Amino acid sequence: MxxxxxxxxxxxxxxxxxxxxxxxxxxxxxPSSVLGRLRSPHDRDIxxxxxxxxxxxxxxxxxxxxxxxxxxxxxxxxLAALGINASIFSMAFLVFNFLAYGTTPRVGRAIGExxxxxxxxxxxxAFLLAVLAGIVALALLQLxxxxxxxxxxxxxxxxxxxxxxxxxxxxxxxxxxxITAGNGAFRGYQDTRTPMWITVGFNIxxxxxxxxxxxxxxxxxxxxxxxxxxxxxxxxxxxVGLLLGRRRExxxxxxxxPSLRSLTPFLTIGRDLFLRTATLxxxxxxxxxxxxxxxxTAVAAHQVANQLWLxxxxxxxxxxxxxxxxxxxxxxRDDPTTARTVANRLLQWGLGVGVALGIGxxxxxxxxxxxxxxxAATISAVLGIFGFVAWLQPLNGLVFVWDGIYMGTxxxxxxxxxxxASAAAAATVLxxxxxxxxxxEGVWWGITTLMGVRLVTLAxxxxxxxxxxxxxxxxxxx
Numbered sequence: 001m002x003x004x005x006x007x008x009x010x011x012x013x014x015x016x017x018x019x020x021x022x023x024x025x026x027x028x029x030x031p032s033s034v035l036g037r038l039r040s041p042h043d044r045d046i047x048x049x050x051x052x053x054x055x056x057x058x059x060x061x062x063x064x065x066x067x068x069x070x071x072x073x074x075x076x077x078x079l080a081a082l083g084i085n086a087s088i089f090s091m092a093f094l095v096f097n098f099l100a101y102g103t104t105p106r107v108g109r110a111i112g113e114x115x116x117x118x119x120x121x122x123x124x125x126a127f128l129l130a131v132l133a134g135i136v137a138l139a140l141l142q143l144x145x146x147x148x149x150x151x152x153x154x155x156x157x158x159x160x161x162x163x164x165x166x167x168x169x170x171x172x173x174x175x176x177x178x179i180t181a182g183n184g185a186f187r188g189y190q191d192t193r194t195p196m197w198i199t200v201g202f203n204i205x206x207x208x209x210x211x212x213x214x215x216x217x218x219x220x221x222x223x224x225x226x227x228x229x230x231x232x233x234x235x236x237x238x239x240v241g242l243l244l245g246r247r248r249e250x251x252x253x254x255x256x257x258p259s260l261r262s263l264t265p266f267l268t269i270g271r272d273l274f275l276r277t278a279t280l281x282x283x284x285x286x287x288x289x290x291x292x293x294x295x296x297t298a299v300a301a302h303q304v305a306n307q308l309w310l311x312x313x314x315x316x317x318x319x320x321x322x323x324x325x326x327x328x329x330x331x332x333r334d335d336p337t338t339a340r341t342v343a344n345r346l347l348q349w350g351l352g353v354g355v356a357l358g359i360g361x362x363x364x365x366x367x368x369x370x371x372x373x374x375x376a377a378t379i380s381a382v383l384g385i386f387g388f389v390a391w392l393q394p395l396n397g398l399v400f401v402w403d404g405i406y407m408g409t410x411x412x413x414x415x416x417x418x419x420x421a422s423a424a425a426a427a428t429v430l431x432x433x434x435x436x437x438x439x440x441e442g443v444w445w446g447i448t449t450l451m452g453v454r455l456v457t458l459a460x461x462x463x464x465x466x467x468x469x470x471x472x473x474x475x476x477x478x
Contacts, residue, residue, distance in 0.1 A: 040345045046322050049192050050349075054318035056183070056196035063203040063231075065372075067224050068307050070210050072373040076300045078221045079373060080292070081162035083303025084152045087288040088141075089169060090281045096133050096177050098273035099126050100184030101407050102266060104321075105328035107188020108408070112332020116252030119188065123243060123251075125258045125266050126181035134174025141170040152285065153292030153299070161221045168225035175229075175236035182239025187325050189251060194242065202235035272412035276419045283423040283430075283450055290433050291443050298440045301381030304372045305444075309389045312357050316397045319350050320404025327408025340468040343405045347398060354397025362390040381440055388444040395451050402458035409467060418457035426450035 064086070071082045103126040110119035141148070145166050146159075154162045179199075186195045206227050213223030243253065284306075291302035323346045330339040369382040406415050426449045433442035461467045 042326075042342045042345050045326055046319070046342070046346060046349065049187075049190065049322040049325055050318045052192040052196040053187070053321040054315060056192065056199040057314045057318050057321070063206045063228075065307050065311060066207050066210060067228070068304060069372050070214050071221055071224050072304075074214070074220055076296060076373065076375050076378055077157050078161050079300045079303060079378075080158050080296050081154070081165060081221060082224070083288060083299050083306070084149065084154050084158070084162050084292060085165045085169065086303065086306070087281075087285040088148060088152060088166060091278070091285045095274055095278040095281060096130075096137070096270075097180060097277045098270040098412075099130050099133075099177055099181040100187070101273055101277075101324070102126075102269040102412070103181060103184030104187040104324045105408050105410050106266075106269075107185055108190070108325050108328030109332035109410075111189060112329040117254065120251060120253035121258065121262065122188070122266070123181075123185045123253055124256065125263055126184060127178065127240065127244070128258055129263065129266065129270070130177035130181040131174055134177040137177070138170055138173035141173065142167065145170075151289070153289045158296065164222050165225040168222055169229055172229035172232040175232040178236040179232060179239055182236075182243060185243055187321055188328070190325055190329065192321060192325075195239075198235055198238045198242075202231040202238070205234055206231035269410070269412050272416045275416040276412070279416070279419045279423045280450075283426050284447070286427060286430050287443050287447055290430050290446075291440060293434055294440055294443070297375075297377045297381055298443075300373070300375070300378045301385070301440060302443060304369065304378070304382050305385050305389050307372075308361075308368065309392065309447075312361060312389070312393055313396045313400065315357060316350060316353055316393070317400045317404075319346055319353065319397075320400045320407075322346065323401055323404030324408045327405055328410070331409065336468050339408070340465075343408075343462070343468070346401050346405065350397035350401035351394060352397075354394035357397075358390045358393035361393065362387075365390070385440055385444045388441075388448060392448060392451060395455055399451055399454045399458060402455075402462065405462070406458065406467070411467065414461070418454065421457060422450050422453035425453045 068079070068082065072079045103122055106122045107119045110116070110122065145163055149159060149162050149166065182198075183195045186192065209227035209230060210224060213219050213227050214221075215223075217223055219226065243251070244255065248255070288299065288302060288306070292299040323343065326342050326346075327339045330336070330342065365383070365386050369379045369386070372382075373379060403415070406412075426446045429449050430443065430446035432438070433446065436442065438445070
């Protein structure tokens with residue numbers, strides 16, 4: 001016997017009666033209603049930006065992974081030289097990431113306000129700064145190459161190949177910064193597909209040239225540096241050609257040389273982001289330097305683990321790109337409430353993707369290290385720190401998305417202060433690695449400390465609703 005329950009039926013509920021029972025039927029949510037609750041009206045916009053950004057962001061570290069795999073076949077000394085250079089170029093050029101992170105929210109806010117002329121002016125300022133900063137970075141790297149390598153722990157047999165790589169790769173300094181500015185501009189225009197195709201394209205050039213120049217031409221590690229430099233100049237020319245040529249009228253960019261006064265607000269953003277990013281990459285550089293002092297095997301293993309970690313981290317960073325673009329656009333439309341709603345949804349995506357990446361990567365632990373090197377000692381060292389690479393991914397998912405949200409609100413000053421605090425905590429651990437004999441695991445505990453403190457400093461203002469309350473006040477004042 002089935003007794004009907006007096007409670008009215010609800011759409012989207014699966015009713016399961018008890019046969020031969022006087023009790024009410026059990027009501028389970030139907031699969032369609034559960035999926036409906038899991039979805040958000042903002043998912044479409046998020047994925048429209050994040051998926052192409054994912055392909056673009058992933059292609060860079062993927063090319064670096066291929067570089068690492070090719071150079072690893074030359075032996076552990078060239079691999080160690082590549083690892084040291086990877087950190088140097090992170091510190092030399094990623095400190096200029098304000099050319100992307102500062103450009104995206106300013107272009108996005110201008111687009112939200114319906115002012116394409118101002119958006120075009122931001123692009124021109126970014127390109128001008130990219131050229132000037134790239135020339136300065138190139139000159140400094142060439143003049144100070146040997147002292148920089150010594151500071152990073154290169155010595156003995158590692159110094160020669162490291163110096164060769166640095167001098168060749170530095171020639172692409174201006175190109176890399178133009179690529180960075182071009183990426184930031186397109187993201188602000190809510191377009192991540194165009195930079196995706198450009199980035200994938202020039203990285204295919206890099207991967208194609210690697211075996212030709214490294215092995216067929218017999219250039220060794222110099223071939224790896226030349227392949228990267230050539231590919232990056234191709235990418236830079238494509239970005240400049242599209243923004244200032246083919247698509248200039250469509251985007252509303254008027255060709256004019258920016259005045260020095262007009263660069264002042266951009267330089268203020270650059271100062272804060274320079275402090276933030278310089279502190280971050282400086283801490284990662286310190287980690288590499290400490291690993292180099294532990295030993296050649298340690299720094300070679302650190303290079304492999306670091307490239308894997310960065311690859312997965314940048315996969316999550318695609319959501320941060322969506323955060324920068326969408327949050328700035330909604331703030332430009334005087335709608336901080338929607339901006340916060342989008343930010344919360346992005347954090348859910350970040351945590352979920354981070355967990356999935358961590359689990360998947362852990363399952364691949366037995367297979368990945370031998371792909372990069374056949375040196376038994378290096379493989380053993382990589383396996384010893386592999387757990388850090390995998391289980392940091394959920395934390396990375398939240399931290400990187402929060403970074404993008406703060407950049408979308410243009411809270412660059414707070415990001416700088418928070419990063420300095422996080423780096424100080426991490427550096428405290430890293431400087432103790434050698435005297436305490438903690439080895440390569442100690443280096444990765446330092447990196448874990450960096451990410452943990454970043455999580456706390458970014459989470460507190462958001463949870464207390466300070467971040468978007470201040471943004472709303474700025475909108476009212478504007």
